[in-house]
Amino acid sequence: MPNQTPPTHRVTSFEVAERAGVNQSTVSRALSGDTSITDATREKVRQAADELGYRVDSRAARLRSGKTSTIAIVVITKPGVEATGINPFHYNLLGSVCAAASDKGYQALVSFQSSSEQFYSDFVETRQADAVVLIGTSTNDAAWAHHHAILNREDVACWGSPYVDHRRVDSDNREGARVAVQRLLDGGNHKIAFIGDTRESQPQFRERYDAYCTLADELGFESGPAIFEEGETRAAQGRRSARSLIESGRKFDGIFCSCDAMAFGVLEVLREKGLAVPDDVSVIGFDGLGSGAHSSPPLTTIEPDFARAGVLLVEFALGETAEGTRPRAPVRLVERQSVKKPG
Amino acid sequence: MPNQTPPTHRVTSFEVAERAGVNQSTVSRALSGDTSITDATREKVRQAADELGYRVDSRAARLRSGKTSTIAIVVITKPGVEATGINPFHYNLLGSVCAAASDKGYQALVSFQSSSEQFYSDFVETRQADAVVLIGTSTNDAAWAHHHAILNREDVACWGSPYVDHRRVDSDNREGARVAVQRLLDGGNHKIAFIGDTRESQPQFRERYDAYCTLADELGFESGPAIFEEGETRAAQGRRSARSLIESGRKFDGIFCSCDAMAFGVLEVLREKGLAVPDDVSVIGFDGLGSGAHSSPPLTTIEPDFARAGVLLVEFALGETAEGTRPRAPVRLVERQSVKKPG
DNA sequence: CTGAAAGCGCTTACAG
DNA sequence: CTGAAAGCGCTTACAG
Numbered sequence: 045m046p047n048q049t050p051p052t053h054r055v056t057s058f059e060v061a062e063r064a065g066v067n068q069s070t071v072s073r074a075l076s077g078d079t080s081i082t083d084a085t086r087e088k089v090r091q092a093a094d095e096l097g098y099r100v101d102s103r104a105a106r107l108r109s110g111k112t113s114t115i116a117i118v119v120i121t122k123p124g125v126e127a128t129g130i131n132p133f134h135y136n137l138l139g140s141v142c143a144a145a146s147d148k149g150y151q152a153l154v155s156f157q158s159s160s161e162q163f164y165s166d167f168v169e170t171r172q173a174d175a176v177v178l179i180g181t182s183t184n185d186a187a188w189a190h191h192h193a194i195l196n197r198e199d200v201a202c203w204g205s206p207y208v209d210h211r212r213v214d215s216d217n218r219e220g221a222r223v224a225v226q227r228l229l230d231g232g233n234h235k236i237a238f239i240g241d242t243r244e245s246q247p248q249f250r251e252r253y254d255a256y257c258t259l260a261d262e263l264g265f266e267s268g269p270a271i272f273e274e275g276e277t278r279a280a281q282g283r284r285s286a287r288s289l290i291e292s293g294r295k296f297d298g299i300f301c302s303c304d305a306m307a308f309g310v311l312e313v314l315r316e317k318g319l320a321v322p323d324d325v326s327v328i329g330f331d332g333l334g335s336g337a338h339s340s341p342p343l344t345t346i347e348p349d350f351a352r353a354g355v356l357l358v359e360f361a362l363g364e365t366a367e368g369t370r371p372r373a374p375v376r377l378v379e380r381q382s383v384k385k386p387g
Numbered sequence: 388m389p390n391q392t393p394p395t396h397r398v399t400s401f402e403v404a405e406r407a408g409v410n411q412s413t414v415s416r417a418l419s420g421d422t423s424i425t426d427a428t429r430e431k432v433r434q435a436a437d438e439l440g441y442r443v444d445s446r447a448a449r450l451r452s453g454k455t456s457t458i459a460i461v462v463i464t465k466p467g468v469e470a471t472g473i474n475p476f477h478y479n480l481l482g483s484v485c486a487a488a489s490d491k492g493y494q495a496l497v498s499f500q501s502s503s504e505q506f507y508s509d510f511v512e513t514r515q516a517d518a519v520v521l522i523g524t525s526t527n528d529a530a531w532a533h534h535h536a537i538l539n540r541e542d543v544a545c546w547g548s549p550y551v552d553h554r555r556v557d558s559d560n561r562e563g564a565r566v567a568v569q570r571l572l573d574g575g576n577h578k579i580a581f582i583g584d585t586r587e588s589q590p591q592f593r594e595r596y597d598a599y600c601t602l603a604d605e606l607g608f609e610s611g612p613a614i615f616e617e618g619e620t621r622a623a624q625g626r627r628s629a630r631s632l633i634e635s636g637r638k639f640d641g642i643f644c645s646c647d648a649m650a651f652g653v654l655e656v657l658r659e660k661g662l663a664v665p666d667d668v669s670v671i672g673f674d675g676l677g678s679g680a681h682s683s684p685p686l687t688t689i690e691p692d693f694a695r696a697g698v699l700l701v702e703f704a705l706g707e708t709a710e711g712t713r714p715r716a717p718v719r720l721v722e723r724q725s726v727k728k729p730g
Numbered sequence: 731c732t733g734a735a736a737g738c739g740c741t742t743a744c745a746g
Numbered sequence: 747c748t749g750a751a752a753g754c755g756c757t758t759a760c761a762g
Contacts, residue, residue: 101755103755104757107447107740108755109758128676129677136471142497152497153497155494171447332471335475338682351469411750412750428747443739446738448739450740514755
């Protein structure tokens with residue numbers, strides 16, 4: 045156990061230098077791993093630092109070096125929604141972005157923003173971060189409008205923005221739709237309805253719907269217009285949309301939901317109306333929410349590769365992505381029990 | 388639109404001072420809201436700053452002022468678990484801690500840590516933060532062991548640690564157990580089983596179990612030993628524990644689960660065994676997970692006040708809590724459909 | 731391979 | 747109410 049100096053006084057590199065009998069600059073080099081330093085010197089410095097309980101002050105180091113080694117992550121949430129009400133999708137993405145940042149040697153500075161008094165993104169200007177990643181619900185118009193101006197900056201990347209003309213990362217929605225629809229077809233479902241929010245401000249859902257339409261021609265299944273009814277939450281939208289679909293009299297034996305949160309509402313109404321899932325109608329979602337494992341029945345879904353999504357966002361914000369590219373997170377089928385088994 | 392200088396050169400407070408015709412120190416005071424500055428001067432400075440696109444460099448400001456204005460939040464997760472597999476409870480808590488930090492004027496530096504190469508908590512030593520909040524799964528022994536030494540430091544607070552003798556914040560577990568058990572009783576269920584992980588390393592669950600035992604005497608319902616079977620996930624533990632309970636032949640008409648994640652597994656097995664919830668057996672959970680709204684049936688549960696929990700953690704870490712206090716987050720009943728209606 | 735010096739961009743006593 | 751000076755604790759050319 046080294047002699048720790050009492051924490052009354054902050055130990056500086058100067059004192060370490062004195063104790064080790066070297067110059068302050070040598071302390072800095074030794075501790076930062078500069079290869080020009082002799083092993084013997086480095087060891088001497090390390091020991092002195094340990095004995096004094098010295099740690100470099102990151103504020104000073106960053107000021108002098110000009111770096112921040114930090115990525116700001118802003119999570120946009122809906123006003124008035126508490127922690128338990130935030131779509132788990134955004135939490136998952138947050139976790140992945142933090143992990144990706146960390147893997148690249150960056151700290152993650154995160155803020156949750158829902159209403160105007162919280163809107164803030166000047167992390168780079170104030171030298172708090174080298175880049176900013178924005179993620180969150182595309183339904184908070186005010187928040188995205190506030191951040192709109194920075195969304196095409198080279199040190200920014202986002203997921204979930206309602207705008208298409210920007211530095212965004214998305215799921216591979218076309219491929220996801222293809223896998224979803226194919227899975228329904230394999231289960232013998234050929235009258236496939238699409239439930240989801242395809243308004244202009246929801247580009248990711250529009251992509252899924254557009255792909256569904258294209259695939260209907262290609263693969264020859266019965267499609268139709270997107271079904272969507274307003275509601276407070278995605279689950280409520282799902283419930284009302286499902287009712288609307290049923291009441292329309294339209295025939296269907298499969299439903300492709302634009303997101304899991306809506307699918308949960310759809311599942312509820314189907315059960316309530318006495319329609320068995322998957323025997324009467326198969327349902328597939330999109331997002332890969334973990335809670336889908338506990339819905340009734342457990343929800344089959346398309347899951348984006350979250351780890352990859354985090355990496356893509358961080359790389360994009362750090363300017364490591366080739367110009368003109370729109371990065372896409374790969375997707376995969378998560379087989380559970382809401383779609384009829386093939387054959 | 389003010390004349391923005393090209394970003395080739397970083398604008399300093401010195402240049403703003405020149406343009407505004409004041410001293411550098413006046414710029415600093417004017418922009419930081421120092422009340423001794425005249426409105427006229429402040430306005431002059433503000434304008435010069437706007438015209439030059441000046442923003443204070445937070446690294447320099449923090450170095451000089453000695454502050455960091457940052458709280459580090461470390462989220463402990465299980466090794467090998469991806470973003471979708473992290474218990475949503477910890478995400479919710481993370482969101483609340485971030486919000487609480489922000490409300491107090493602090494930034495939140497967050498890291499997810501699961502395995503030894505990621506373990507790190509020297510945020511205060513390296514002047515990256517003024518305090519650290521640790522949250523996460525109590526099942527990652529190695530992680531908590533690594534952080535054990537700092538858990539009684541005045542600038543640290545935690546939630547979920549397997550150790551009891553430390554600066555921890557918890558749900559009001561006794562009150563939660565009381566509300567849960569009373570709800571079951573009100574629904575006419577008097578043979579109440581407890582399913583949960585009550586090993587020593589899970590103090591929060593032990594508290595719930597202990598309260599259940601005490602209440603059994605007080606309120607006069609049939610209790611019994613805690614039922615717990617090992618499993619990879621909480622859901623798996625819940626499934627195996629439910630099977631074990633059923634196979635034991637013990638009579639029960641109500642189950643109090645130590646956490647929602649296990650309750651989801653319990654619900655599955657009950658359905659599989661043909662036991663109707665809540666008609667044959669009522670089930671109540673603990674944690675207030677949002678996904679409980681979509682289980683079958685939707686799970687009645689005890690929810691801690693997450694917003695308050697976040698505030699308590701931040702205040703504790705910031706040394707604003709009275710000495711010797713163990714802060715407790717209040718709890719409330721979230722009525723859904725897994726417990727029989729009273730009367 | 732190491733030292734001596736300069737300076738990153740601010741804030742804060744200390745004066746007046 | 748504002749100015750002039752000092753200095754927070756590092757890193758990095760520049761020498762040798």
